[in-house]
Amino acid sequence: DAKTTQPPSMDCAEGRAANLPCNHSTISGNEYVYWYRQIHSQGPQYIIHGLKNNETNEMASLIITEDRKSSTLILPHATLRDTAVYYCIVRVARRGIQGAQKLVFGQGTRLTINP
């Protein structure tokens, strides 16, 4: 079962910041928070991941609370092309083959960007 809880849907106006919340209250100390998105009929696309510090890349920012029980993905200037289902996943990330870790997807948040 997925270890995260996300709202099923959200709307955001084009050009505004989209803030997608995720609860992961049972996260372990060695588990990272990953975000993927899936645009209709395509495979999921990796967005960003983090452990406990806030992270930023060219696509988004990830804000993780100090207790690590929740996080927020921020798309700073949403465009129509950001309309997709966004998945928040927690998993251990480690090098080597000490037990392969699968991605456990929940139902995600369907984000609709409105013009």
Added chain:
Amino acid sequence: KAGVTQTPRYLIKTRGQQVTLSCSPISGHRSVSWYQQTPGQGLQFLFEYFSETQRNKGNFPGRFSGRQFSNSRSEMNVSTLELGDSALYLCASSSAPTGARGGYTFGSGTRLTVV
């Protein structure tokens, strides 16, 4: 560089038949994972291969099998197809078996319809 390539893109099969799907990972990636996506169950992990060895397996019946070749290309096979096997089958590749600290790169999937 080329992304993850899955063939064929669409497939229609009859109940009881078998099917083989193919996945070519990103050049240099040695890990290939397979996922099934249906409207009812969402994205579910099937199995992961690294260096021609299955490293992890999801909770699917034995009719679902896979293999990986020395060039890292992977195939999955479903025997004795059932209507419920109709789904989008996604392949993801990574440079390490656990996706290292980054993300997996997904292909666009093969949409299988069983009639």
